Amino acid sequence: MTPNPKTPSASGISRLLSAAGHKRSERQIGGFGSGFVAASTEYAVRVRHRFWSMGGGDAAPWLAKYAATITAAGWAVRAADDPLGHPCLIVTAKEDSHP
Numbered sequence: 402m403t404p405n406p407k408t409p410s411a412s413g414i415s416r417l418l419s420a421a422g423h424k425r426s427e428r429q430i431g432g433f434g435s436g437f438v439a440a441s442t443e444y445a446v447r448v449r450h451r452f453w454s455m456g457g458g459d460a461a462p463w464l465a466k467y468a469a470t471i472t473a474a475g476w477a478v479r480a481a482d483d484p485l486g487h488p489c490l491i492v493t494a495k496e497d498s499h500p
Contacts, residue, residue, distance in 0.1 A: 405475035409492045411441040414448060414471065421470045426451040437467055442491075447481075449489035460488050 418437055419425055426436035435453045439446055448471070450463035468478045468490055477495040482488055 406494050406496070408444065408494050409446045409476055411439040411446050414446045414476075414492055415439040417474055418448070418467060418470060423467060423470065437463070444493065446492040447483055447489050448492060449483055449487055464488060464490055 415425060415437075418439070424434075424436035426433045426438050428434075433451055433453065436451060437448055438451050439448050441447075448464070448467055450460040450467070452458050452460075464480065468480075471478050471490070471492055475495055477493045479491050479493075480488065481491045
């Protein structure tokens with residue numbers, strides 16, 4: 402895919418993941434459902450997987466699926482931890498490697 406030089410938005414990444422069939426975490430009675438959450442930071446979008454139970458689980462397989470979808474669309478993705486220590490993806494514009 403062609404590198405995407407535009408700064409991503411949380412809503413754009415959320416739409417991309419939803420269109421690819423990934424489930425968004427939505428508010429339910431008593432909390433949130435399992436699925437992805439996309440949030441804007443100053444220069445990037447942070448994507449993490451939220452579990453419906455407080456105990457959670459292993460987010461790595463989910464994040465790998467999200468990363469594959471996002472990179473296929475031309476964005477740069479790297480693994481990180483959010484401010485609370487949860488594993489997440491940082492999505493940024495991809496620099497074009499051609500002069």
